[in-house]
Amino acid sequence: MLLQIRHLSKDYLSGAARTEVLRDVSFDLDAGETLALEGESGSGKSTVLHLIAGLDSPTSGSILLKGREINGLPDQAAAGMRRSDVGVIFQQFNLIPSLTVGANIAFQARLAGKEDTAFVKELAERIGLADQTEKYPEALSGGQQQRVAIARTLAARPALILADEPTGNLDESTADAVLDLMLESAAGVGAAVLMVTHSARQAARMSRRILLRHGVVQPRLQVPSP
Numbered sequence: 001m002l003l004q005i006r007h008l009s010k011d012y013l014s015g016a017a018r019t020e021v022l023r024d025v026s027f028d029l030d031a032g033e034t035l036a037l038e039g040e041s042g043s044g045k046s047t048v049l050h051l052i053a054g055l056d057s058p059t060s061g062s063i064l065l066k067g068r069e070i071n072g073l074p075d076q077a078a079a080g081m082r083r084s085d086v087g088v089i090f091q092q093f094n095l096i097p098s099l100t101v102g103a104n105i106a107f108q109a110r111l112a113g114k115e116d117t118a119f120v121k122e123l124a125e126r127i128g129l130a131d132q133t134e135k136y137p138e139a140l141s142g143g144q145q146q147r148v149a150i151a152r153t154l155a156a157r158p159a160l161i162l163a164d165e166p167t168g169n170l171d172e173s174t175a176d177a178v179l180d181l182m183l184e185s186a187a188g189v190g191a192a193v194l195m196v197t198h199s200a201r202q203a204a205r206m207s208r209r210i211l212l213r214h215g216v217v218q219p220r221l222q223v224p225s226p
């Protein structure tokens with residue numbers, strides 16, 4: 001099992017007030033699987049991703065990556081595991097404006113010590129930007145920038161991609177094309193995808209779906225057959 005989330009809870013304290021954002025969230029994700037995390041605004045979707053990505057720590061519960069607990073590991077050890085196994089794609093593309101498209105694609109792989117020039121070139125081709133690698137991100141459209149962000153994540157060959165509304169800034173047809181690319185490319189490198197989305201249409205493209213309501217995983221309602 002690639003990822004095991006067990007009894008994850010998260011509270012935020014502000015003065016004397018305590019807000020329970022996640023309560024006893026548990027789910028698994030297998031290698032190469034794709035899972036949509038759905039729910040209304042404020043239901044805790046991004047918080048789940050942030051905890052897995054190590055951007056925040058849970059109040060209780062455990063996060064096992066490849067069978068190893070990463071919550072509670074010394075920061076450096078957990079960061080090392082995440083760097084080699086986890087890639088993140090956000091709604092904001094977060095490209096580095098002073099680096100060319102090619103250097104942006106190579107950036108994360110270099111940080112993870114997995115730089116591979118031939119693979120970067122192959123990814124640039126796969127995202128349809130092979131002839132634009134010397135340009136800077138500002139010269140690209142939003143859809144193209146998100147393609148670069150996807151290629152940058154894939155270049156480090158992560159086992160797990162965490163995607164938070166990755167197509168939220170794009171119009172519907174561009175969003176569909178970018179999602180296709182993300183899923184095809186993830187399958188190409190055998191990466192699993194955990195994607196937060198508001199879009200039921202996009203969620204339907206994933207192999208499994210989980211619904212969060214007020215920080216609690218909901219049992220799926222079965223639609224009766226006609």
Ligand SMILES: Nc1ncnc2c1ncn2[C@@H]1O[C@H](COP(=O)(O)OP(=O)(O)OP(=O)(O)O)[C@@H](O)[C@H]1O
Pocket residue numbers: 012019021039040041042043044045046047048
């Ligand atoms: N740092 C924080 N301090 C206090 N409360 C927070 C913090 N971060 C998130 N929250 C609260 O936690 C709840 C869940 O937020 P989260 O961003 O996970 O929801 P979401 O389902 O991803 O929403 P959206 O779809 O709008 O992005 C919200 O009520 C939010 O106000």
